[in-house]
Amino acid sequence: MTHLLTMARLLLCNLEHIISLPGLYMSVKQTLVVIGNGMVGQHFLSSLVESTIKEHYEIITFCEEPRAAYDRVHLSAFFTGTTAAELSLVEDGFFDRHGITLHLGDKAASIDRATKTVTSAKGLTIAYDKLVLATGSYPFVPPVPGHDRAQCLVYRTIEDLEAIAAAAKTGKIGTVVGGGLLGLEAAKALMDLGLETHVVEFAPRLMAVQLDDAGGAMLRRKIENLGVIVHTGKNTSIITDGESCINKMCFADGEELETDIVLFSAGIRPRDDIARACGLEVGQRGGIVIDNQCRTSDENIYAIGECALWNGMIYGLVAPGYTMARTVVADLAGNDASFTGADMSTKLKLMGVDVASIGDAHAKTQGAMVYTYQNGASEIYKRLVVSQDKKQLLGAVLVGEASGYSTLLQYCLNGIELPENPDALILPHRSDESVGLGPDALPASAQICSCYDVTKGAICSAIEGGCMTMSALKAETKAATGCGGCSALLKSVLDSELAKQGFEVNTDICEHFAYTRQDLHNLIRVEQIKTFSDLLHKHGKGHGCEICKPTVGNILASQWNEHILEKDHLGLQDTNDTFLANMQKDGTYSVVPRITGGEISPDMLIALGQVGKKYNLYTKITGGQRVDLFGARVDQLPHIWKELIDAGFESGHAYGKSLRTVKSCVGSTWCRYGVDDSVGLAIELENRYKGLRSPHKIKFAVSGCTRECAEAQGKDVGVIATENGWNLYVCGNGGMKPRHADLFATGLDKETLIKYIDRFLSFYVRTADRLQRTSVWMENMEGGLDYLKSVVLEDKLGLCDQLEQQMQYVIDTYQCEWKNAIADEAKLKRFRHFINSDRPDDNVIFVEERGQIRPADENERKHFKLVEVA
Amino acid sequence: MAQWIDVCSVDDLQPDSGVCALVEGAQVAIFWMPETEAKVYAVGNYDPFGNANVLSRGLIGDIGGQPVVASPLYKQHYNLQTGVCLEDESVKIPVYAIRIDNGSVQVDLSSLPQDREPAL
Ligand SMILES: Cc1cc2nc3c(=O)[nH]c(=O)nc-3n(C[C@H](O)[C@H](O)[C@H](O)COP(=O)(O)OP(=O)(O)OC[C@H]3O[C@@H](n4cnc5c(N)ncnc54)[C@H](O)[C@@H]3O)c2cc1C
Ligand code: SF4
Ligand code: SF4
Numbered sequence: 001m002t003h004l005l006t007m008a009r010l011l012l013c014n015l016e017h018i019i020s021l022p023g024l025y026m027s028v029k030q031t032l033v034v035i036g037n038g039m040v041g042q043h044f045l046s047s048l049v050e051s052t053i054k055e056h057y058e059i060i061t062f063c064e065e066p067r068a069a070y071d072r073v074h075l076s077a078f079f080t081g082t083t084a085a086e087l088s089l090v091e092d093g094f095f096d097r098h099g100i101t102l103h104l105g106d107k108a109a110s111i112d113r114a115t116k117t118v119t120s121a122k123g124l125t126i127a128y129d130k131l132v133l134a135t136g137s138y139p140f141v142p143p144v145p146g147h148d149r150a151q152c153l154v155y156r157t158i159e160d161l162e163a164i165a166a167a168a169k170t171g172k173i174g175t176v177v178g179g180g181l182l183g184l185e186a187a188k189a190l191m192d193l194g195l196e197t198h199v200v201e202f203a204p205r206l207m208a209v210q211l212d213d214a215g216g217a218m219l220r221r222k223i224e225n226l227g228v229i230v231h232t233g234k235n236t237s238i239i240t241d242g243e244s245c246i247n248k249m250c251f252a253d254g255e256e257l258e259t260d261i262v263l264f265s266a267g268i269r270p271r272d273d274i275a276r277a278c279g280l281e282v283g284q285r286g287g288i289v290i291d292n293q294c295r296t297s298d299e300n301i302y303a304i305g306e307c308a309l310w311n312g313m314i315y316g317l318v319a320p321g322y323t324m325a326r327t328v329v330a331d332l333a334g335n336d337a338s339f340t341g342a343d344m345s346t347k348l349k350l351m352g353v354d355v356a357s358i359g360d361a362h363a364k365t366q367g368a369m370v371y372t373y374q375n376g377a378s379e380i381y382k383r384l385v386v387s388q389d390k391k392q393l394l395g396a397v398l399v400g401e402a403s404g405y406s407t408l409l410q411y412c413l414n415g416i417e418l419p420e421n422p423d424a425l426i427l428p429h430r431s432d433e434s435v436g437l438g439p440d441a442l443p444a445s446a447q448i449c450s451c452y453d454v455t456k457g458a459i460c461s462a463i464e465g466g467c468m469t470m471s472a473l474k475a476e477t478k479a480a481t482g483c484g485g486c487s488a489l490l491k492s493v494l495d496s497e498l499a500k501q502g503f504e505v506n507t508d509i510c511e512h513f514a515y516t517r518q519d520l521h522n523l524i525r526v527e528q529i530k531t532f533s534d535l536l537h538k539h540g541k542g543h544g545c546e547i548c549k550p551t552v553g554n555i556l557a558s559q560w561n562e563h564i565l566e567k568d569h570l571g572l573q574d575t576n577d578t579f580l581a582n583m584q585k586d587g588t589y590s591v592v593p594r595i596t597g598g599e600i601s602p603d604m605l606i607a608l609g610q611v612g613k614k615y616n617l618y619t620k621i622t623g624g625q626r627v628d629l630f631g632a633r634v635d636q637l638p639h640i641w642k643e644l645i646d647a648g649f650e651s652g653h654a655y656g657k658s659l660r661t662v663k664s665c666v667g668s669t670w671c672r673y674g675v676d677d678s679v680g681l682a683i684e685l686e687n688r689y690k691g692l693r694s695p696h697k698i699k700f701a702v703s704g705c706t707r708e709c710a711e712a713q714g715k716d717v718g719v720i721a722t723e724n725g726w727n728l729y730v731c732g733n734g735g736m737k738p739r740h741a742d743l744f745a746t747g748l749d750k751e752t753l754i755k756y757i758d759r760f761l762s763f764y765v766r767t768a769d770r771l772q773r774t775s776v777w778m779e780n781m782e783g784g785l786d787y788l789k790s791v792v793l794e795d796k797l798g799l800c801d802q803l804e805q806q807m808q809y810v811i812d813t814y815q816c817e818w819k820n821a822i823a824d825e826a827k828l829k830r831f832r833h834f835i836n837s838d839r840p841d842d843n844v845i846f847v848e849e850r851g852q853i854r855p856a857d858e859n860e861r862k863h864f865k866l867v868e869v870a
Numbered sequence: 871m872a873q874w875i876d877v878c879s880v881d882d883l884q885p886d887s888g889v890c891a892l893v894e895g896a897q898v899a900i901f902w903m904p905e906t907e908a909k910v911y912a913v914g915n916y917d918p919f920g921n922a923n924v925l926s927r928g929l930i931g932d933i934g935g936q937p938v939v940a941s942p943l944y945k946q947h948y949n950l951q952t953g954v955c956l957e958d959e960s961v962k963i964p965v966y967a968i969r970i971d972n973g974s975v976q977v978d979l980s981s982l983p984q985d986r987e988p989a990l
């Protein structure tokens with residue numbers, strides 16, 4: 001007893017001493033300080049906390065910016081509505097959960113290697129055992145006189161973007177200095193902000209690092225077609241007061257350019273000042289020198305990301321930085337790992353133009369041979385660089401069309417032997433011959449996802465472990481969750497592995513048609529097929545089923561818009577469509593008349609109430625701002641509708657795969673905050689698209705201002721009024737898997753808005769799978785939102801005229817299905833429970849609850865039957 | 871012994887679709903597939919999963935060569951010749967003998983369940 005007490009006291013007063021007592025073990029944590037919480041710093045932290053060694057460290061990080069790490073790669077999305085919160089790379093509660101101390105908005109000012117301490121700008125001094133520098137880089141601003149004038153800006157942080165947006169409000173002209181990757185991305189942002197946009201490049205061509213002359217010229221032509229004015233071979237000598245604009249740039253050749261904004265994007269420089277000041281070795285042209293374990297010249301200090309100089313190279317891409325981060329975690333854990341350089345191949349979309357560069361694009365390798373394909377009409381340029389023996393791919397350049405990127409990259413990285421005629425890889429495919437490299441040709445070591453370093457082998461074992469879908473695979477391996485560039489390749493690996501495991505990857509709609517819904521749509525449209533039986537005879541087999549019949553019925557309706565109860569179509573419809581009402585659990589139906597935009601007069605409400613009362617229907621307000629009347633028997637439907645139509649109602653198509661409602665807030669007519677007439681627009685849109693049959697139901701909403709009371713961002717098509725015009729959002733979804741809609745286009749006038757929605761809906765109707773909502777449709781689309789934008793906004797497929805015409809046809813041929821049906825004896829014939837008797841179905845039994853009817857439950861039913869018999 | 875009675879006329883049927891007839895108190899779902907050999911099928915109208923009289927309003931077609939109706943409520947399939955549910959073979963709905971005779975649709979009374987409720 002006494003002994004124990006003494007022990008306790010000892011423990012309290014002399015911890016260090018006790019720790020060394022034999023038999024008593026207590027680990028003392030070392031302190032690990034990370035300077036910089038950018039993309040790479042954060043990747044380091046999240047890799048570290050997943051590893052077991054995190055237990056050994058007290059982790060502290062300094063973050064100079066006012067917010068923790070965010071996705072700089074997708075920074076430009078900030079201009080199209082993505083918020084800072086959405087760009088964040090840090091999960092909620094990450095720092096707390098893992099006990100990491102984050103010093104936000106505090107910059108590490110100096111390092112004292114002798115005392116092993118870091119002192120911050122706010123005056124904090126912290127002792128470290130291990131130190132990781134992840135300070136990134138800063139935009140290089142050429143020291144021309146006037147570079148620090150008003151509206152001379154850079155493009156690196158969210159604050160930079162806020163400054164650009166503010167400057168664009170008053171300016172008319174913007175000029176980007178630098179025609180590299182980032183410069184062109186910045187130019188796109190200026191264009192989107194509505195500025196006349198110039199790009200000034202010192203080199204004789206755009207993207208001088210990645211492209212050769214011919215590729216650069218092709219890119220230039222494409223970008224000029226988009227409205228950007230490109231000046232190459234220009235050396236800025238001074239920036240001074242402008243006459244028509246805030247600034248004037250004067251060039252060495254005597255020319256001048258008036259511009260409001262000057263946006264420097266002339267390359268990056270590593271942030272090595274703090275390392276330099278404490279005597280760490282830095283490169284001649286900057287960069288903290290590191291070895292293969294990412295150690296600096298001080299063995300307790302690492303450097304990773306864009307501040308690090310490895311083998312004389314600074315990597316200005318995120319993937320190599322991530323690899324460095326993981327290398328340090330492994331090194332701390334005592335595992336073998338080394339950073340041995342990274343591939344700098346890139347593929348991206350610049351202003352809708354695909355550009356890719358792989359490996360030795362400039363054919364600098366001894367004996368390299370070059371193949372070039374140039375198509376002036378389609379503005380495509382491709383170049384292959386191969387080894388002297390034509391067996392190995394050394395590099396490639398693709399402009400205008402980069403679908404072959406993954407294949408080429410795999411050839412290059414894995415040293416796969418080239419086909420006999422390597423040029424087949426860049427020549428357009430004339431027939432069905434496939435020259436792509438199937439996933440089977442890749443070795444298990446092939447890296448599929450470079451952001452998270454996921455190999456084909458890792459993916460295959462995840463698939464064997466039960467990941468059968470893209471989303472499961474992404475969650476398990478993280479592949480395709482970084483830049484997303486590898487998702488097509490990932491999908492093909494998944495498909496091929498599943499096929500090998502005997503899972504047939506069958507996209508046939510059912511056993512009667514060996515086609516997808518999109519194929520069927522094309523057949524029907526191109527061959528002008530008007531009936532199911534015609535389609536079945538020409539392209540199918542058997543008699544059809546409940547999958548293909550409604551699908552074809554739906555396509556026929558969206559293409560030719562004949563009444564769905566015509567003789568040829570009746571047998572194709574689901575019961576809801578057959579009876580133009582929604583079947584409920586007891587076999588009765590519910591009736592939903594259209595209430596456009598949710599606007600209804602008291603008289604109409606009274607009329608609706610009278611019908612409900614007369615037929616004793618259960619009445620409920622729907623989520624789409626209309627009224628649902630339940631409990632109607634089949635034989636009552638025509639009578640109910642006759643009265644509704646006489647009162648001025650029309651079908652609400654609640655039963656169809658079609659436009660449901662356009663929800664609206666009250667908007668500027670009444671609301672104090674309203675910017676525009678949301679109700680008026682909602683009514684116009686609903687009247688325009690009502691009756692359109694589509695792969696699944698479609699919901700719209702219109703809000704009168706950004707307070708968004710109509711919840712437009714949860715709809716397939718959402719419209720929000722702003723001071724500058726209507727903002728269009730698409731592919732949102734409530735329901736089982738909610739999805740926030742994506743901002744699609746901004747500041748639209750009504751005409752343009754409607755044109756875009758016409759195209760969007762027509763394209764959806766044509767290409768979606770059956771029962772695929774717009775959200776899933778877009779997510780499964782190769783190229784996703786960007787591709788959809790290129791089709792709808794830029795008419796990449798040259799389809800927009802057709803899409804608009806098709807929509808106009810559907811609008812012109814609209815009819816109220818109920819009005820037509822009640823005037824047609826033949827169609828009404830089925831609206832009775834028995835074909836040979838006027839009796840109703842005696843199995844339909846209601847009881848009363850809260851003053852209205854509802855179907856009797858099983859117990860009540862037994863009771864009822866007993867009572868009746870007795 | 872077969873006991874054929876007239877239920878309705880062929881004109882009352884819907885091609886490739888169903889109607890329901892009241893035959894001696896039983897609800898009979900009648901499907902007409904003019905392009906098949908049998909041409910017309912009759913099964914009970916009651917959906918044992920949904921507990922409602924709705925099968926005549928289901929879509930018909932064939933699955934693996936068997937003629938079927940899919941319940942409009944929860945989409946189970948029933949073989950129109952045997953009444954067996956494809957998703958759960960322990961469930962079977964009644965099937966009735968039916969024919970078209972001279973433009974008239976006839977059901978064989980002797981194929982109706984014997985314990986049926988008396989005609990209403
Ligand atoms: C617009 C844009 C688009 C891009 N697109 C791509 C792309 O498509 N693909 C790609 O691979 N890469 C792209 N990049 C590059 C990519 O963002 C960088 O490679 C990546 O961010 C590097 O990460 P990092 O952590 O090294 O640097 P950063 O992300 O810059 O993080 C460094 C952080 O450290 C902070 N810091 C610096 N010094 C201190 C200090 N003393 N104390 C405390 N904090 C400090 C900085 O404020 C910063 O927050 C793009 C970059 C930009 C700007
Ligand atoms: S979205 Fe705006 S305009 Fe509409 S009700 Fe809300 S605050 Fe008013
Ligand atoms: S949420 Fe479920 S219960 Fe409610 S209406 Fe939809 S399907 Fe029916």
